[in-house]
Amino acid sequence: MSSTVKNSSYELIDVTTPFERLVHLAFAGSCILLFISGFSLMFHSLSFITNIFGGPYVTKYVHNFSGLLFAVSGLFAVVIWFKEGAIFNADDIKWFMKGGGYLWTKEGIPPQGRFNAGQKMYFVLKAATWALMSVTGIIMWFPYFFGRELTIFSYPLHALGVASLAGAVVVHGFLGSLGNPGTIQAMITGKCTRAWAKLQHAKWLKEYDEKHGK
């Protein structure tokens, strides 16, 4: 029952690269900061939350600069995960038909690659809103420079991005932690257990084993 035992279900295998983890940490961290600061400014009733940053004035700057981090880390995220995240295959369709095994059935879920179809869907949403939020955010930051028309269009578009992300981010955070034990360490240390890989990403595990001569 040791993690060093090859091929045991406890065996720890590398599932993410350090660079991936860094990009994910920056993108996710900035995203969470943006949500907290943004919601505390958007809703007067949540204004008390601005106190954790030091008041509304600081919160505005927290939002602006975590927005910059979001824009930069998002660019890396889109580039490094585009091939795995944005290209769907027949298995993904089957996965969707079964609700990913989360809702009404756990049977007949096709084995998934390193990203399952739900994660791919989240990637596509994230890539689209990354572009939308970065562009409208910069315009809203400098309304005099961009002028009335562009600015006034950016306000509802920015809120549309929030509306389409808010629920998805919560679900993504849940599925990556409480919903699927064993996932957090893939984000932090980069390791997963063989049992976790077999359950969540069997197709990827098969490719991994083939690559490592098993």
Added chain:
Amino acid sequence: MKEKIMLVDLSKCTACRSCQVACKNWNGLPAVPTINSGTYQNPPDLNAKTYTLIRFQELEARDGAMKWLFRNDKCFHCTDAGCMKACPVPGCITRTESGAVVLDSTKCIGCKYCYHACPFSVPQFDAATEKMYKCHWCHDRQAEGRIPACAKACPTGTIQFGDKDAMLALANKRVKELGGDASVYGDKHLDGTHVVYVLTEKPEVYDNLPVHPKISPLIFLWKDVLKPFSMLTFLGGLGACALYYLIKGPKRPKFEEGGEKHE
């Protein structure tokens, strides 16, 4: 305090700029150095240190001669105020009983939302303090029973300040007297502005004056539709996760003892 109206009868304005000076004086605002751009209008626009401004406009009269149009420009103190709708900081833009829309610059975070949300682009940004400033209708003077400084200083009776009904009656009476293209401007816009003009020309003749001022529908889409919707999706996501966790629970990997070969 009763609801007030500031009546600005442009037919009486001589562009003496007493209002401009009195406003600077009362609010302790310094002069802003400007460059002569070929007009008497100075400064060229409202700015963070100029809450009210006489706009000078040259108009060609019917006989080919030149005619001046003067307009005392400042915050209209709208009943349906776009700036209040857009401001993210509670208590930063508030309304007094008399109808003043007061921007407390000490609470301003410099997001500039109010600038474009205002149909008249009234609030002005000061880069040095990173805050917005605008006419506050001398709410401090009003609290002491005084009238705003610009109205006090106006020597021609252009700017008058009083109870709503009396001022609107006066405005309508004056428009009848003037006849022609004269009209009352403001009382029907934005649920009634608290600064109301008597215009001598059609509204479209005046520079920088929207004919039908209204808060952009995009501001409503932002604040009244998508903002609550984003909270809805957030809570929906949270609720769905909580329910899922309670009903289905986590998806745990199966661990087996020993080092058996993987398929």
